[in-house]
Amino acid sequence: MVGGPPPVRDAFTHLVGQLREEALSLRHQPLFEVARVRQPALAHHPSFASVMAALADVREETYPQREALTRAMLAECQASSSPAWAAALVSAYAPMLxxxxxxxxxxxxxxxxxxxxxxxxxxxxxxxxxxxxxGDWTAARLRQQTAREVFRYLRKERAEQHETYTQAQLAEWLPDARPATPVESPRRPSVRRSFVKRDAVLVHLARATLPRSDVEVLMATVVRREKLRAYVSRLVEGDTAEAERTYQRLKRQRTRLMQRLRTQAGDAASQPSGGC
Structure with a gap:
């Protein structure tokens, strides 16, 4: 077969390769020179390339050096906003990833x-x-923590895909929800597709008919699924009483907005389409 998407491994390898090119870019050399002064483990290495070559040497006797280099790179990654350290870490740990x-x-x-x-x-x-x-076994801990977090996320996604929704939930969120027969069991994948369609309709209508402040509330709490209280906490900091008043006001406002948009969506769906 000619063409088509690259195999999974090739696509991932290509992505890691791009990050390696980023790490080895000469524009990051001044950043590395500064880090050599701060990190004794880096002092004997002239460049990112030298560090990555040392980390690729997995002989048992090189473990202390690799441990020190990894910890130095982690410290710089945590302290710097430059993408170079993140790219270098990914490149160094590409086999594990x-x-x-x-x-x-x-x-x-x-x-x-x-x-x-x-x-x-x-x-x-x-x-x-x-x-x-x-203070030790840094590479092993990185591997274990990364794998644990990845598979925890995947387990959560699998569980959510098998979660069922009640008719009340469907009626609340979907403007065109109809009562299901007793043998029907709405599953998340079909509901999720409806959610995507619903979001697109609501965003389109909101941007066309509502003030910007109302659109921001809907985008945060409906499309991005942010809790309303979390959204309010970003707007009102420190004043508990004011935060509660704002929460109650936005809660009522959001209810009215959603009802208005559902009505508009229903009206738009009932209108005959034009065209030839």
Whole structure:
């Protein structure tokens, strides 16, 4: 077969390769020179390429050096906003990440999203790694924490895909929900598709007919699924009484807005389509 999407492993390898190119870019050399002064483990290495070559040497006698280099890179990754350290960590641990990626089976997450899931989880673990608490076996802990978080996310996705919704929930969220027969059991995948369709309709109508502040409330709490209280806490900081008043006001406002948009969506759906 000619053409078509690349195999999973090839796509992931290509993505990691792009990050390696980023890490080895000469524009990051000044950043590395500054880090060499701060991190004794980096002092004997002239570049990112030298560090990655040392980390690729997996002989038993090189473990102390690899441990020190990994911890130095983690410290810099946590302290710097530059993408170079994240890219270098991914490149250095590419074999481990490739093995983890190949272990993932099933369709809980779209295949094209799994590469990003593995990389994003690894970098999240790296940025939050407690260097002061864990002083050894850093590479093993990175691997274990990353795998644990990836599979925890996948288990949650699988569980949600088998979650059922009551008729009351369907009626609340879907403008065109109809009572199901007793033998029907609405499953999340079909409801999720309806949610996507519903979101598209609501966003279109909201942007066309509502003030910007109302649209922001709906985008946060309906489309992005953010809890209303969490949204309010970002708007009102420190004043508990004011936060509660704002919450109650937005709660009533959102209810009215949703009802208005559902009515508009129903009216639009009932109108005959034009055209030839």
């Amino acid at each position: 490739n093995r983890l990626r190949r272990r993932i089976l099933g369709n809980a997450v779209p295949r094209e999203d799994l590469d990003q899931l593995v990389l994003a989880t690894f970098l999240s673990v790296a940025r939050g790694f407690p260097l002061s608490r864990w």
